[in-house]
Amino acid sequence: MSRRQRVVAVAGAAAVVGSLLAAPVSAAEPAPPPVTDYCGDQCHHILPPGQNGNATLAELAAHMLFGTRPKHSDDQIGKYDQLVPGYRELTTGTIDEFFNDNSFGVPDDQVERRYQPRADVTVVRDKTAGIPHIYGTTRSGTTFGAGYATAEDKLFLMDAMRRAGRGEVTPFAGGAEANRQLEQRFFASSPYTEQELQAQIDSAAQHGEAGKRALADAQSYVDGINTYIQQSHSGRYFPGEYVATGHIDAITNEGRIEPFKLTDLVVLASLVGAQFGGGGGNEVQNAVARMSLHERFGPERGEEVWRAFRAENDPEAISTLHDGQSFPYAQSPANPQGAAMPDRGSVIPQQLVFDPTGSATREEPDTQPDSTTRPPLPPGEISDPVAPLRGMFDDGVAPGAMAEPRGMSNALVVSGAHTESGHPVAVFGPQTGYFSPQLLTLQELQGPGISSKGASFAGLSFYTLLGRGQDYSWSATTAAQDIIDTYAVELCEPSGAPVTRDSNYYLFRGECLPMQTVERKNAWEPNLGDDTPAGSYRLVSFRTRYGPVTHRATVGGKPVAYTTARSTFMHEVDSIIGFQKFNDPGAVNSAETFQRAAHDINYTFNWFYADSKDTAYFNSGANVVRPPTVDPSMPVVSDPAFEWQGWNPADNTADYTAFAEHPNSVNQDFYISWNNKQAQDMTAAGLEMTAVQRGDLLDGRVRDLIAGGGKVNRVNLTQAMADAGVTDLRAERNLPDLLRVIDSAPVTDPRTAELVERLRAWQADGGKRTETEPGSKTYAHADAIELMDAWWPLLVRGEFEPSLGPDAYGALTDVMGINESPSGWQNGEPGLHVGQGHQGSAFQHGWFGQVSKDIRGVLGDPVAGGFDRPMCGDGDLSACRQMLLDTLRQAEAAPSEETYPGDADCEAGDQWCADSIVHSKIGGISQEKISWQNRPTYQQVVEFPAHR
Known part of the structure; x- marks a missing residue:
């Protein structure tokens, strides 16, 4: 039976097995002991469309045929959407109409379900949004419960994402063009072997007791996921997409949902880090543009025009830190050395796809469904279950080229000196795109050494990544400072044959080395919803000691390969220590301890903090120390004189800037961030940190609120965010x-x-x-x-x-x-x-x-x-x-x-x-369109009145 025919069978199969597709009724367990909550009723949050992202086969069929949706799959989208017409009339008493309460715990009359997936953990689901509140009597039980609950809510999404991160979407979901572009993008940026993924797991233990604890937390989390997989498969209440994509037979239940492994978490971490936590890598395109300006205007004026467009340290650009602090980083020197500018017209993208067959050889199918032999799918067919992920990462560049980071989150944080209550007020959150189900998942975690509530990426939710602790809250925006450099490695031929741009050997410190190749062999059956013939291809990444090859060119007539050296490459899991601390009430108890925890995160994020007394900001990232003669915005010759200081090619480590050199602040009058410039002399990788940037919309509104002694509260700060979010x-x-x-x-x-x-x-x-x-x-x-x-x-x-x-x-x-x-x-x-x-x-x-x-x-x-x-x-x-x-x-x-x-x-x-x-x-459940708003997808409104 083809995939298309299997999907057609959904409606009929659901009638046969529908009675078997409900999760077992859980036993009533004693209520967990209360956890001290210092926010009272002044913490709120929202995450559309809804917490539940899993639908059984019967629920998928009902959605396709009748438009119904599983419970808690769409109960936050309405509140979120209504802020657009309602923000002007917002009051303290009506915040609950647009945000959900984010207090710890669940009142007895709001408990929807209470159950124990293991003896040492209790999960309580609330009636309002179906959020899992996870209470562990052991640390292992807490993270086990997090894995179990996340799989309950987002299993198919997690499965699709781990395959996307490996560049293996098409064997899982078919060879649709969007799927192919998705796997190509991720494979190009993080072409890891399974051995390298495992090596990152092994290295976690080298971070002392915190590393060993994180590894144990992650393993318990994976155990929870796999327990749910086993139970839902045998009980037939697993996500119906596994039937729709042909992985499990609807009638016999034959088939398999592959268990999760620790290496899957590394894949998911690399996916998130590549999308939101890096900056730079666009140096080849910069070089081409700069050279074209020199050709047009001559070297002197061409350089002046380039610098104006580059806006490296634009004096008119607003900054998150505006008290005069200076944090120099990634600036272009007056007389740069080692630039490897390509010869005119010589740059070509590195080939990524090899040996395409069948549908891989053309962009669109050239045949149409035969309605005489294949009946049409019901309304709402699952035509391409993971292709929508591509929209999160597509920026119009060719596979193999580095993408502009899709910075989308924002933050508004005002110190207590300028609020009505005297306590800080924050409205902040990440913008991770709009998906059904949402890439983020909500949870509360309470156990030994863990006390938090908020959002995490599904599949990485053994810790809360953005949210709140007992008496503090935190969030982040994408920073995108430059941690990715492009090196030009000279090509060679050990045989003595003529060297061309196609040569796959390169010079490294005087030795002609072969490029390492990492390969994926992808083949697929016909796509769901059409009769595209099966196809296949190989994805091949060519890697050097300086990272994956993205382009070939000549420099001064000599063939070179341009490579991307990323400071977080092979270090995707290092950030786990910082996130562990965010969740630990013993590790974070002040603005300063929060900043120190944020410094343990190697991804490029702007971190914001608020408790009842203080606000804080810290810019994280593995910021490399470059030779002072190197221009980070241009490709560089691969010579030790121009490498990162202290760089070890064996493990891709280097010297990094110290804590004090990262933009940081405590209790500035206010902080805003909309992926704008961090601080004076902090140079971004892109060209957008200039005189007009969308952060202006937030900065001006907050300044107006505090002008002349004005005072801020949760209402007017939310209104400032919402007003900016609908402004062109x-x-x-x-x-x-x-x-x-x-x-x-x-x-x-x-x-x-x-x-x-x-x-x-x-x-x-x-x-x-x-x-x-x-x-x-x-x-x-x-x-x-x-x-x-x-x-x-x-x-x-x-x-x-x-x-x-x-x-x-x-x-x-x-x-x-x-x-x-x-x-x-x-x-x-x-x-x-x-x-x-x-x-x-x-x-x-x-x-x-x-x-x-x-x-x-x-x-x-x-x-x-x-x-x-x-x-x-x-x-x-x-x-x-x-x-x-x-x-x-x-x-x-x-x-x-x-x-x-x-x-x-x-x-x-x-x-x-x-x-x-x-x-x-990403799967079978669709959502209604909502009005445009330039706003985080997960958002908190917080004002803590008390502190430990």
Whole structure:
């Protein structure tokens, strides 16, 4: 039976085995002893769409046929969505309408289910959201319960993710193009062998007693997962996707759910770290763009233009730390040495896919389902159960190239000196994308040495990763400082044959070594939902001592391979010690001890902390110490003189910056972060830390709250976050200056004047992307919003391309796209998708600051860190103004169907739908669309009134 036929059989099979697919009734156990909670009723949180991510076969069939959903799979999405129309009327008494209570424990009248998966642990599920509250009498029992409960809620998701992290999605779920791109992306960034994964497990014990304890916690956690797998399989209440994907027979129950191993946790950690916890690796693209500017303008002016675009330490960029602290890191030296610039036109991506057969040889199937022999699937078919994961990682670059980090989280933290209560207030959380089920899972953990509640990535939830302790709360945003460098290794041939870019030997300290190859042989059956022929291919990663090869080129005529050296490579599990401390009330009892725990995390995150007395910030990451002559933004010659200081190629360790050199602070008046610049002299890997960045939306609102002695509370700080989350950054920060240029002379054409006034009215009304009324699915100022969406790519091209030339302009857009709008389209090119459409997060990457600096330069304003001379209209105000008016009229003429192209979720031209958030299915349960909001997916609102 083919996979498609097996899925068709779901409805019929469910009727046969439906009575067997309910989890066993648990025995009533004594209530666990209470844990002291110092937050009272002032801690809240939310995580859409719902805690439950597992659906039995019967529940899948019911969803496909009748649209019903399993309990607790969608009971947080409504609260989350309603903050958009409701935030202006928010009060302390109505916070519960938009967030769930995040207190410790479950009142007796709110207990939905109480059971013991093992004698030393009790799990209590609450009625409100079905969150597992896990109480262990032993430490092992606590983490065992965490594994068991997480498998109850997210087993199929965890299974899909461990395969994605290994680059082995297609054998599990079929050879859909999205699945192939997903496994290629992860394999390119973390091509580990099973032996290397095990080596990371073995190295954990080298971290002393804390490492041994973490290893024991992880093993108990895996034991809990596997106990659930065994029980649910034999009891036939496992996720129905295993039947739908052909891994278990619906009638006979034959088949297998593979047990989890400790190495699976390493895979999941590497997946999360690669996505959210690294920065850099874009040096080849930087070099190409920089060289194109030198060719266009000559070396001197070309370098000035590059530095303006690079915005390395932009004096106009807002920083999370704003009290004058300086934390120099990853700065470009005045006279860099060792740069390995590619010869013009010589760069080619490293081949990753080999020997494709069948459906792997083409992008789309060339046959259609035969409805005469295969009946159609029920509504809501599981057409591609893990393909939606690709949206989390796709940024439009070729497989093998390093991606821009998808920074999406935010934080607003205000010290007690500026709050009504005198206690700190925080509104913060990570933005991990919108999926059904959600990648994060909620839990409370109470056991010896563990006391926490909050969110963790499913499969890594033996500790709470973001949440609260007894008297403190913490969260993080992606930092993306540069911990990934590109080295150019000279290629060689030991046989003496001519060396070419295809040579697979390289020089390492005078010796010609073979590249190590790591391979995945992937084959798949027909994709679910179509008749694509089975296919296969090999994924091959070529690795050097300096990391995986991403490109081939020539430098000065000599063939080289460009490689990525990542400081966390082979060290994915090292961060476990920091997370262990976050959960330990004995380890974290103050702002300072929290910062020390955060320093044990090698991923690049901005960490925020609040208790009843103090606030704190710390920027974590394995920040390498480079030679002072090396420019981290450019590829470097692979020579010991330019390697990281103290680098040991045997285990990829090096010298790292000390605690005091990481941006850190206690009790600054307030902290905001939306993946913006951390501190003065802290250099980011990308080009977005400039004069206009979405963190401005938070910074300005919090400053307004405390201006003139104003006081902050949970309500107005939540409102500040929500208001920023529905604001178009371009309308608030760019449009006023664009209108100043247009207003420099009268607009004589009536139609053009009407367009200008349409934009002016929207900007004056706050530049929001919100509905006319809740549920209308029509924006207020819809015409102005559409005009801006169509105008931005036209005006950016019109402003810069004439001066830069098409080659340099194109190279710079390869480094950073010009726009990251809610609907996800950029550069004005049909079919070019930035990858975040329907994912909520917007306005992180784009030329917003570059436009601002150039336009203000044309206006004659003083611009710190601006271009040497304006590019719009070649510096002529009248010519720049004419370009803006011409492109504005072009934008008005653009059909709505081009501005908002249709996709699988929306009809072409549907503006609200194009912006809307879609919870991408990883499995069989779908969710309703919700309104766009630029907001964390997991979010806390906290104010602790007391402390231990």
